[in-house]
Amino acid sequence: DVLSFPMLSYEAPGDFSFLSDENEDDFNPDTGEVMLGDIIISVDKVKEQAAEYGHSEKREFAFLITHSMLHLFGYDHMEADEAAVMEEHQRKILDALGITR
Incomplete structure (x- = not known):
């Protein structure tokens, strides 16, 4: 559905x-500007997953962008404690934007 590069x-x-000018x-x-990386999102998967999860395409797209941006900021979800931190950031960001399921 989404790839982050x-x-x-990050330490x-x-x-x-x-980061420094050096x-x-x-x-x-x-x-x-700082170059964080690249994000590639499958529009077909956005549509498919929005229907599967019962929310709007806007919400699915916003979730995938948020998730990917957090990866570009160095967050991960391979371990349970890392996943908890990343998921909390995702929730706060989407709530602040008023984008809910």
Whole structure:
């Protein structure tokens, strides 16, 4: 449904303190913005999963973007404690946006 390709390596998720002007490869040379990585989302899977889970395509799309952005910030869900942290961030973000099931 979604693939995330992080360009940065974090010592701790969401901790950007390691970034510095000295490592120019982390920044877009035209804008000076940090390059987190790439996200690829399958529109077909968004539609399929929205129908399967009984919520809107907007909600499914927002969930996948949120999930992927958290991966680009260094979060993961391979271990139960990591998954709990990531899921809580996902919930808070989607709630703040007013995007619910």
